Amino acid sequence: MSEHVMEAQNIKMYFGGVHAVDDISVYVDKNEILGIIGPNGSGKTTLVNVLTGIYTPTEGKCLFNGQDITGKKLQNMTGLGIARTFQNLRIFKALTVMDNILVGQHLTISNSPWDILFHGKHYRETERKARERAMEALELVGLEKNADDFAGAIPYGAQKRLELARALVMDPRLLMLDEPTAGLNGVESEELMMLVKEIQQRNQISIILIEHNMKLMMKLSDRVLVMDAGREIALGVPAEIQSNPVVIKAYLGEG
Amino acid sequence: MEQIKKLFSAKYKRFWLALMFVCLIAAPFVTSNLQKRVMTTIFIYCLLSMGNMLISGHAGMLNMGQAAFYGVGAYIAAIMQLNYGVPFILCFIVAGLGAGLCGFLVSIPCLRLDTDFLSLITTAFSYIFLAIVRNWMSVTRGPMGLTAIPPIELFGYKFSGATSIYFLLLGIVVVCYILMNNIVNSRIGRAIQATRDDSIGAQSVGVKADLYKVLAFVIGTTLAGFAGALYASYIGYISPNNFVYDTSLTIMQMCIIGGLGSMPGSIIGAAFFVVMPELIRPLAVYRVGVGGIIMIAFMLFRPQGILGSRAFACSTGIQEKLKQKHMEWKMRKQRAERAGEGVR
Amino acid sequence: MNTELNYFLQTTSNGISLGSMYSMIAVGYSMVYSLLYQVNFAHGDLYVFGTFIAFSFISMALPLPVAILAAGLLTALIGMTIERTVYRPVRYANRIVPMISALGAALVLRTAAQIIWGPEAIAFPQFLPGGSFNLGGFTLFHKNIIVLLFATALVVGLTWIMNHTKFGRATQCIVENMEAAQLMGIPLNKIIPLVYGLGGFFGVIGGIMYSGYYGVISIDMGIWGTVKAWAAAMLGGVGNFYGAFLGGLILGVSETFAGAYISSAAKEALGYIVIVLVLVFRPNGLLGKKKVVKV
Incomplete structure (x- = not known):
């Protein structure tokens, strides 16, 4: 058995007559960044949603470290070591920035019901550790000063970084980022992506990255999957993709 | 005003709690x-x-x-x-x-x-x-x-x-x-x-x-x-x-006026809704209506309730709008001033 | 004709009448609800207030159609005033906020009604004609038919208005996407009060029918009416007048049957049990569209 971190085998996702994802096979290796690009509506997000269990694929199999995870629910993915961010931000707006990160550590904080009701010594200990860890994560993304602000009240770019920190604090082995730089300006997205790269190299994790910014994508990714209308039109290292006539045609039109 | 705010800051929380507790024991x-x-x-x-x-x-x-x-x-x-x-x-x-x-x-x-x-x-x-x-x-x-x-x-x-x-x-x-x-x-x-x-x-x-x-x-x-x-x-x-x-609705109102998402708010809300009808009892038949007006006033001017967090109300209610209008007005004024300076 | 069947038919016709009245109240509710997705706690008290106004007009010996129309218009006006003072300032706030301010408005209306007309139930003139057809042992009262016809006409008429007039299409735009509608130049602040007014107007017609049918009116009918209208509208599916009509009928018929065949306790409970069951199996109501959650 080959040791791909995640492998998707012939994934098909149909919504009625709409073939959102049509027969995609792709894998990610350890320490690898896999980029997914494609025009809007080409099924990138749907593919990630299938991989993280939000949708159950119509056909096909998802393997994580060789284990079949097809049809597993989103809430059970974290335990396996899969974390993700969302295209349209799913942070907890009425919680503080700190609490957002603490929720991210939901599975690592272990308290008995007794601890939770009476806030015993063990509770205080775990809580202190969790807060320290959260603070580290916030420092990493540069949000330490905002720890007590409401997540809904900080700027959009900061919210994006918060969601990233929330995913990181779960210690994932595979991170899926769905358009992490959407809505950010050039400098901000550059910074964020450099941060992602740095984290990836330090923590030795794999990343699946959906991104529109071609320049960043080509710089960061080890391999790139190009999708159009739910199908794979190219898969390879950035240099190959950039010179692939099919991709150029899809992106630059028939001319 | 600042000093009053300071009195209610986290620093004095223990003092207020102790005072409240003493009052409750003595009451x-x-x-x-x-x-x-x-x-x-x-x-x-x-x-x-x-x-x-x-x-x-x-x-x-x-x-x-x-x-x-x-x-x-x-x-x-x-x-x-x-x-x-x-x-x-x-x-x-x-x-x-x-x-x-x-x-x-x-x-x-x-x-x-x-x-x-x-x-x-x-x-x-x-x-x-x-x-x-x-x-x-x-x-x-x-x-x-x-x-x-x-x-x-x-x-x-x-x-x-x-x-x-x-x-x-x-x-x-x-x-x-x-x-x-x-x-x-x-x-x-x-x-x-x-x-x-x-x-x-x-x-x-x-x-x-x-x-x-x-x-x-x-x-x-x-x-x-x-x-x-x-x-x-x-x-x-x-x-x-x-x-x-109606009792369910009253309990709901307690939570909302107290401030959704705030445990102390639920206590304040309960106290408010039990005491308020007693206080306005002399208004007799108008009582329910006055209660209604108080609720409306809360929703218009402080939709997050007494202790609720602004973020939860997610409000773009009247206050926010007034604030926004004020900001716009300020900006327009600044722009006008700057333009005036330019002319000079 | 055997008595068993006769009883069954009688119950059915009574149930349909009750259901028709529920649906008349529910249609107005559904209109307002679909617009802003806001549980409108003031609806019941608003239409009861309007029905009281109609009662006063009828007592003043105004001709019946004039009284109904005048009461309807006055209520529409009150509805629009409430929209302006209580809902509009909090229109974009968290959905709980307008819900509670509506509850506040309901309490104010209830108090006003209590001050003007007193807290007791009052006998309402039974203006619906008392005659009946005899269909082989089974008596079908004229008023049963009238109520059903009225409700049907109302729903069909409203649906027509929604689909064929400028006002209706503007409303549908707002339902679909308020921001976009505003950008397209649809005057929100004209359309929304009008919808509230219309909701109140049709609510009053339902209320007058109800009070005329059973010959009673009281301020307690407010919260009761709100809940029934809410239930019927949700049961049928939000924003669909046929849905509200269907929901009202189901509610009325099931209640009447439970009352006739089981017990009066069942009459009160069964309608709600039906709602729970329907919502468990069809979470968006019978005719409601499934909302697609985009991830």
Whole structure:
């Protein structure tokens, strides 16, 4: 058995007559960044949603470290070591920035019901550790000063970084980022992506990255999957993709 | 103004808590029996609104049937005592569990539903409960209600005087408040609130959203059951009229005026809604309407309630709009000034 | 004709009448609800207030159609005033906020009604014609038919308005996407009050029918009406007038049957049990569209 971190085998996702994802096979290796690009509506997000269990694929199999995870629910993915961010931000707006990160550590904080009701010594200990860890994560993304602000009240770019920190604090082995730089300006997205790269190299994790910014994508990714209308039109290292006539045609039109 | 704000900052929190506690301990020795009864009523409503706060405020499921769960607890406790002579402490526990079980059953269909449908289901439960107690004559004696429920007796001590009941309920409320606050500020409480803010986001960090919704519902309704058992033995008489839909709405209002998502808010809200009608009693027939106007005023000028967080109200209500208008006006003025300077 | 069947038919016709009246109240509710997705706690008290106004007009010996129309218009006006003062300032706030301010408005209306007309139930003139057809032992009262016809006409008429007039299409735009509608130049602040007014107007017609049918009116009917209208509208599916009509009928018929065949206790409870069951199996109501959650 080959040791791909995640492998998707012939994934098909149909919504009625709409073939959102049509027969995609792709894998990610350890320490690898896999980029997914494609025009809007080409099924990138749907593919990630299938991989993280939000949708159950119509056909096909998802393997994580060789284990079949097809049809597993989103809430059970974290335990396996899969974390993700969302295209349209799913942070907890009425919680503080700190609490957002603490929720991210939901599975690592272990308290008995007794601890939770009476806030015993063990509770205080775990809580202190969790807060320290959260603070580290916030420092990493540069949000330490905002720890007590409401997540809904900080700027959009900061919210994006918060969601990233929330995913990181779960210690994932595979991170899926769905358009992490959407809505950010050039400098901000550059910074964020450099941060992602740095984290990836330090923590030795794999990343699946959906991104529109071609320049960043080509710089960061080890391999790139190009999708159009739910199908794979190219898969390879950035240099190959950039010179692939099919991709150029899809992106630059028939001319 | 700044100094006043400073007085209420976290630094002085312990002082205020201690002061409040002293006042609460001293209160029964300087107040009349009527005032003591009002305070005791507040305590019972505190339990109800704390429970509802967890469900509606922290879990974000607008529960419009809290009075029915309250009623379930009251009837269970009353019937057990009257028909089978079970000691109070046992009735108290069973009443809580019974209401919690009802809460569990009601919350199951709610998992699939949107907010409004959920409110409707709890409303429906409220009316179904009323229909049952009004008509199941042999057990609940229908609209006549159950009378002569014995006063609370714990370990051989009868809580019959106003002062003793006051202290008993104060104790229970304080304990419940601490426990609820601990739950809210723990892994569980955070998971519940995260589920409210974004269910899918919560699931993506491994929170079992459905489990926490049900859990919040069960805890909240269990508290209502406890309150019911206490109320039945405290007043000694219960009838369906105590648990009508209007009571549910009042409890909901307590939570909203107190500030959704704030445990202390539920206490303030309960106190506000028990004391306010007493204070404006001289207004007689206008009372309900004045209450309505107060509610409207709150929603227009402080939609997050007394202690709620701005973020939860997510308001672009009148205040925000005024602020925005003011900012626009300021900017226009600045621009005009700058333009004026340019000319010069 | 045997008595069993006769009883069944009688119950059916009574149930349909009750259901028709529920649906008339629910249609107005559904209109407002679909617009802003806001549980409108003031609806019941608003239409009861309007029905009281109609009662006063009828007592003043105004001709019946004039009285109904005048009461309807006055209520529409009150509805629009409430929209302006209580809902509009909080229109974009968290959905709980307008819900509670509506509840406040309901309390104010209830108090006003209590001050003007007193807290007791009052006998309402039974203006619906009392005649009946005899269909082989089974008596079909004229008023049963009239109520049903009225409700049907109302729903069909409203649906027509929604689909064929400029006002209706503007409303549908707002339902679909308020921001976009505003950008397209649809005057929100004209359309929304109008919808509230219309909702109140049709609510009053339902209320007058109800009071005329059963010959009673009281301020307690407010919260009761809100819940029934809410339930019927949700049961049928939000924003669909046929849905509200269907929901009202189901509610009325099931209640009447439970009352006739089981017990009066069942009458109160069964309607709600039906709602719970329907919502468990069809979470968006019978005719409601499934909302697609985009992840």
